Amino acid sequence: MVKAIRGTLVRCDASIKAMLIDIDSKNNNEYIIEDLDEEHILVKETKVTELKGRLHNMMRERLKEPESSDSE
Amino acid sequence: MSVSSSTQALEYLQGLPLQTHRKLYEAPATVLAVFRCMLPHLAKTLVMAMLYMPTAFPDAHLKTWFKPGANRQKEQAVFVLAQLHILDTAKQDDGTRSHSLSPGFKRSLRHALEGSGKDGSFGVSATEEEARGERRVSVRYLDEYARAQWESILFYMVGGAAGVDVKSDIGVGTKKLLQAGALVQIWQSQPRITKEGFTFVLQETNAQVWNLLIVYLKMAGDLGMNETDVLSFLFMLGSLELGQAYSVSTLSPTQLQMLDDLSAMGIVYRSSKDARVFYPTRLATTLTSESGGLNTTGGTSNNANASNKGFIIIETNYRLYAYTDSLIQIAIISLFCKLQHRFPNLISGKLTKESVQQAVKQGITSEQIIAYLTTYAHPQMQKNKTFIPPTVMDQIRLWEYEGERVETENGYLMREFNSQAEYNDVKKYADACGVLRWSSDEKRMFFLSHVEQVSAYLKSKKGPR
Numbered sequence: 001m002v003k004a005i006r007g008t009l010v011r012c013d014a015s016i017k018a019m020l021i022d023i024d025s026k027n028n029n030e031y032i033i034e035d036l037d038e039e040h041i042l043v044k045e046t047k048v049t050e051l052k053g054r055l056h057n058m059m060r061e062r063l064k065e066p067e068s069s070d071s072e
Numbered sequence: 073m074s075v076s077s078s079t080q081a082l083e084y085l086q087g088l089p090l091q092t093h094r095k096l097y098e099a100p101a102t103v104l105a106v107f108r109c110m111l112p113h114l115a116k117t118l119v120m121a122m123l124y125m126p127t128a129f130p131d132a133h134l135k136t137w138f139k140p141g142a143n144r145q146k147e148q149a150v151f152v153l154a155q156l157h158i159l160d161t162a163k164q165d166d167g168t169r170s171h172s173l174s175p176g177f178k179r180s181l182r183h184a185l186e187g188s189g190k191d192g193s194f195g196v197s198a199t200e201e202e203a204r205g206e207r208r209v210s211v212r213y214l215d216e217y218a219r220a221q222w223e224s225i226l227f228y229m230v231g232g233a234a235g236v237d238v239k240s241d242i243g244v245g246t247k248k249l250l251q252a253g254a255l256v257q258i259w260q261s262q263p264r265i266t267k268e269g270f271t272f273v274l275q276e277t278n279a280q281v282w283n284l285l286i287v288y289l290k291m292a293g294d295l296g297m298n299e300t301d302v303l304s305f306l307f308m309l310g311s312l313e314l315g316q317a318y319s320v321s322t323l324s325p326t327q328l329q330m331l332d333d334l335s336a337m338g339i340v341y342r343s344s345k346d347a348r349v350f351y352p353t354r355l356a357t358t359l360t361s362e363s364g365g366l367n368t369t370g371g372t373s374n375n376a377n378a379s380n381k382g383f384i385i386i387e388t389n390y391r392l393y394a395y396t397d398s399l400i401q402i403a404i405i406s407l408f409c410k411l412q413h414r415f416p417n418l419i420s421g422k423l424t425k426e427s428v429q430q431a432v433k434q435g436i437t438s439e440q441i442i443a444y445l446t447t448y449a450h451p452q453m454q455k456n457k458t459f460i461p462p463t464v465m466d467q468i469r470l471w472e473y474e475g476e477r478v479e480t481e482n483g484y485l486m487r488e489f490n491s492q493a494e495y496n497d498v499k500k501y502a503d504a505c506g507v508l509r510w511s512s513d514e515k516r517m518f519f520l521s522h523v524e525q526v527s528a529y530l531k532s533k534k535g536p537r
Contacts, residue, residue: 001488001490002488002489002494002498002530003488004484004485004486004520004523004527005485005487006482006483007482007483007484008480008481008482008483009480009482009483009509009510009519010478010479010480011478011479011481011510012479013477016478020478033485034485036512036515036517036519037512040510042485043480045482052478052480055477055478056475059477
């Protein structure tokens with residue numbers, strides 16, 4: 001029997017995916033429904049914004065922003 | 073009418089049940105409007121061909137009209153027509169399918185084309201007696217009225233976000249409508265624009281009107297209004313003539329109630345609350361036509377008939393110049409651009425990483441920004457092949473991508489197929505419908521953006537056996 005599961009398809013780099021899975025595993029797997037392939041995961045529709053927020057925070061901690069040159 | 077505005081209305085229409093469609097199609101004006109601007113071109117061709125057909129049309133014959141490679145387009149067109157309940161598909165005794173136009177739609181469209189049938193669905197002009205004592209209203213006055221009303225709505229929305237202090241006096245009903253549509257949120261008793269609101273303001277006027285009207289339609293039930301009445305009135309408005317006075321005597325109570333709300337939005341004009349005539353403005357008469365809508369870009373532009381005139385120049389060094397004195401346009405541009413100077417008829421600024429990422433954070437996508445800049449590109453810019461310099465477009469996208477490392481799309485994951493054959497078959501159908509987004513053959517699952525068409529297909533496959 002075919003099943004349809006409602007959710008949000010998230011498309012990203014492998015590196016970003018690793019971070020998303022990391023976030024998910026640290027939070028009792030409450031975001032991800034299914035790990036689809038290298039660059040795709042299925043996420044609960046209601047949790048997408050929250051997951052994005054957490055990803056942002058994580059990136060800010062780990063990545064260094066290059067100095068932006070804002071010459072007039 | 074732009075692609076976006078008609079698809080919005082079409083999506084809404086598709087979601088309505090059969091009974092509502094039946095009732096809607098009783099009015100020739102509605103049918104004509106649906107035909108004119110809701111249907112994709114291929115679907116129009118089918119309707120036209122079948123309009124005067126006396127008997128049902130076998131599916132096998134329909135197939136011969138299409139090139140072998142165009143099955144996908146055919147399925148899409150037939151599906152749209154079936155969802156709108158315009159096309160009835162019946163199974164014959166020998167198992168073949170045949171199509172016919174639904175009788176109500178067929179009759180009304182014939183009436184609309186031939187000018188036969190009962191009057192009234194295209195609006196009734198005011199008689200001389202009714203118009204007596206009413207001031208004649210010029211087209212220009214109507215345009216100004218519509219623009220003023222509509223701009224005050226937009227201003228109410230963007231004012232706060234752009235840091236401009238606005239005391240916009242729009243009606244309580246309109247405010248409620250904006251909140252119901254989640255276009256603004258009230259936060260500390262101040263309106264705050266939402267992500268959807270941003271999408272809204274960056275659209276062209278016609279799409280905005282439809283957007284708001286669809287919210288209105290969804291609210292209609294709660295206001296104790298008859299949805300069908302509301303819809304057919306909107307479609308009727310689309311067929312009226314600008315500058316002509318129309319009588320209110322033939323309108324139903326629901327429609328009278330609507331007149332008040334619509335005049336608050338600037339879609340119709342009435343000289344007073346109990347005037348016996350009303351005038352449709354350009355916002356109304358362009359609802360269901362392709363002609364240029366109301367121009368809300370130039371505050372002092374005298375010629376509203378001119379199609380949207382471009383006023384934005386962008387250089388390859390990300391500098392942006394906009395020839396405008398309209399506060400709304402300035403407010404909108406300031407959402408994603410760092411403004412530097414303001415002159416009486418010109419503002420200048422620069423697209424920076426911060427300004428674009430700020431916009432992205434608030435929910436504006438790079439595509440929306442680019443679409444906005446393209447729509448309003450200065451005629452001088454429009455001489456180039458791509459209106460905006462390609463480097464600038466790419467950079468805007470890259471800036472967005474930097475802040476936003478994931479792409480998301482809502483939909484449905486289909487899995488647990490019984491056999492490879494079934495999987496292949498359904499996947500092929502989904503691809504033909506244009507809803508397939510991702511698939512994995514070894515896991516035997518795929519992701520769809522819309523499930524309705526495919527689930528109907530699955531059901532129909534299971535049914536007969």
